[in-house]
Structure formats: structure tokens, C-alpha cells
Amino acid sequence: MSKARDGGGNRPMRSFRDRLAGREAPAFRRSAERWAAGVPVVPVLLVSALVIVALLAGAGVSWVALLAAGPALAATTSGPREVLCVGLLATALGAAVGVRDGAPARDLAVVLAALVAVTLAGARAGALRGRRDRVLAAVRSVAEAAQHALLRPVPAAxxxxxxxxxxxxxAAEARIGGDLYALVPTPYGVRLIVGDxxxxxxxxxxxxAVVLGVFREAAYDEPDLLTVVDRIERSLARNLDVDDFVTAVxxxxxxxxxxxxxxCGHAPPLLVRGSRVTAVEPTRPAPPLGLRALTDETPGLQVLPFAxxxxxxxxxxxxxxxxNQDRQFYPLAEGLARHVSDEPARTLNALHDELLDHVGGRLxxxxxxxxxxxxxxxETPVIRAASDADGHDPRFRLVTEDAC
Structure with a gap:
């Protein structure tokens, strides 16, 4: 009879034994890990430390009021459930400390009521903060889509x-700004633009967005590079305000x-030939895009040997x-001469790191x-880990660089 009861129908007993034997340990462990991950450790430690000090000092209700710091701190980093848990812990421990030290019931009730009020207010603040975080995450996803639409990733070859x-x-938290670039293969060769x-x-x-859209369309349609620039100019003349303009190469x-x-009024590109770095100054200076109507100057086509x-x-x-802190500009030509290599990604990574060091960490x-x-x-094809210049982890993608 006992065998039948144990082996067939007594499920609570079997469940209990299974837990003791560790058969349900993975599920139990996952639940425990999820609970532990949601515990606001610092507020709990703060409440515990204040209780220990109160027990040692024996100051009664005066220390209980300080326990409100626990749920208030939890509200800055956690959700409403975690704030309520910390507040409940603080209220229970505060009541125990007050009773232990013989605090007047009226005084203790007032302090505990204040502690409950702080907890409820913190839970409300945590809920609002969580809602704002979700909205910010949605906005960031839209910004990510805008970045890929405007500044499309450029392959290594x-x-x-x-x-x-x-x-x-x-701009803080921004992925895109007023600088622009694009590089496209066309029937007339590879064409590119960098502008500000x-x-x-x-x-x-x-x-x-206007400049990049016109450039990508005109670069495919127009055999003459100056005509591509003219189309961008005409589009900006229709869309820009009077005092706006775009410098570009x-x-x-x-x-x-x-x-x-x-x-078009932009900083001169830097040409690297061997170990020598030279600025490619325009032979015919031209106004920025959008300002041609104010002057008679037109851009000229400059042909460079590129071996x-x-x-x-x-x-x-x-x-x-x-x-930098001494108000000195970053010497880009000197930095390029120091860091130039046969891998453009490595060169730009070194330049970018040096630039951040020059300005103290933030542009x-x-x-x-x-x-x-x-x-x-x-040169033979080189297979290497992709640079983090496009924002991807180099461990998960390989790119092939060849001379075709």
C-alpha cells in the first residue's frame, strides 16, 4: 500500500522529493536568478546598514526615518515592484527597530507613514521613468533607421x-548630425561626397538628407562630375534658407x-603618396553649395594622378x-603621417583615438x-576582421579586401 501511494498517486510527495534530488533545480535556479537580477542591491545594502547602525546606537525612531533613503534610491534605478519591495523591507525593519527600542507608538506610526509615503512616491517615479525609458528606446530605434537611410554603411572595398x-x-545620444558622406559605384566610376x-x-x-538624396541620384545619371555638383546646387537653392549653406568635396x-x-568651400583633402602627406588645395576656389547665386564664381574640376x-x-x-585644453587645433596632417598604414580602417581608428585624446574624450x-x-x-587579397568603424563587432564578420 505504501509503495502504491509513493510511486503512483502522491504527487506532492514526489514533487518534494524531486526538488530535494535536484530534478527541478534548473527551473528553480532560473527563477532564483531572475529574482536576484531584479533586486536593487545598493538600496537593500543601504537599508541593512542603517538598521545595523540603529541597533548598535539604540537611538530608536530617529534612525528609522533615515530608512526612507532606501526606496528613494531604488526609484532612481529600478521599477515600481523593486521599489515597493525595498520599501516593504524598510518599513518592516523600521517597525521592528522602533518596537525593540520602545519608541512611542504615535511617533513610530508617523515615521512609518512617512516611510510608506516615500515608497509609494518612489514606485510612481520608477513607473514613470520606465515609461520614459521605453519611449527613448523607441526613439533610438527610429534614429538607428534614419542613420542607415542617410549615412549608409560603407563596405571595406x-x-x-x-x-x-x-x-x-x-550631440549627446545622437547617431547623425550635420556632417554627411556617401560613396557609390556608378557607370562612370566610383563617386563620393563628404560635406558639412x-x-x-x-x-x-x-x-x-537633401544633399545625399540628390547626390546618389545624380551620381548615377550624370557622366560629368560638375553636372552632379550643379544638380545639388539647384536643389539646395530651392530648399535652403537664405543664410544656410553646405561645404563639400x-x-x-x-x-x-x-x-x-x-x-565647394570645403577643407582640402589630404593626399598620401608614400610617406608624404600634402593638402589638395583647389585650383579654382568656389563658394559653398547653396551660395552660388551670391557670387559669379563657379567650381572647377581638378584632376589628380592617383596611382x-x-x-x-x-x-x-x-x-x-x-x-585641446590649451586651445590648440588638432594637427590632422601630422597625425595622418604618423598613423598611415596599408589598412584604411586601422589608420582611421588610430586617428580617431588620437583625436579623442586631444580633446579630452568628447568632441x-x-x-x-x-x-x-x-x-x-x-597585393594579394587580405581577409581580416572588420573594423568597428561601422559599429559591428569584429569577431562576427569577415570582409575581403582585394584589388578588383
């Missing part, structure tokens, strides 16, 4: 070139051994105008860097 990009938005919109904020992002690779460059092993760095003024303006390299014909 485009056409015959090795390419690397680094972009940093100065006057101003900051959403209006600058909107202008950057537009470049193209129409054939082997040469690059075409059109500079195997040559590199071209395009950047925005957020890099060259970054100042005060948007900064963009785009490095173009023509591999030598004798």
Missing part, C-alpha cells in the same frame, strides 16, 4: 578601392590612375577645429573621416 569611414556626432552643413540639430540633418574615379575633385598605393583622406572641420562638433586607398596590383 568599393570598386578598386579600399575604404574606411569614421563618424562621430557631437551649416548649423546643427534637426534642420542640419534635413539638409544633409565631391570626387570621382573616371578611369585608372586619376581622380576628379570638385571642392597604386596612394590614399586620399576627406574630412570635416569637426576634426581640424577640435581643440564638440560633428566629425567625419573618409579614407580612400588604391591597392597595389601586386
Amino acid at each position: 568599393v570598386g578598386p578601392f579600399q575604404v574606411a569611414v569614421r563618424y562621430s556626432a557631437a 552643413v551649416r548649423g546643427k540639430g534637426l534642420s542640419a540633418v534635413e539638409t544633409a 565631391v570626387a570621382g574615379h573616371p578611369g585608372a590612375g586619376r581622380l576628379e575633385v570638385v571642392n 597604386d598605393g596612394d590614399q586620399l583622406l576627406l574630412y570635416t572641420d569637426g576634426v581640424t577645429e577640435a581643440r 564638440h562638433d560633428d566629425a567625419a573621416l573618409l579614407l580612400l586607398r588604391m591597392p597595389a596590383a601586386s
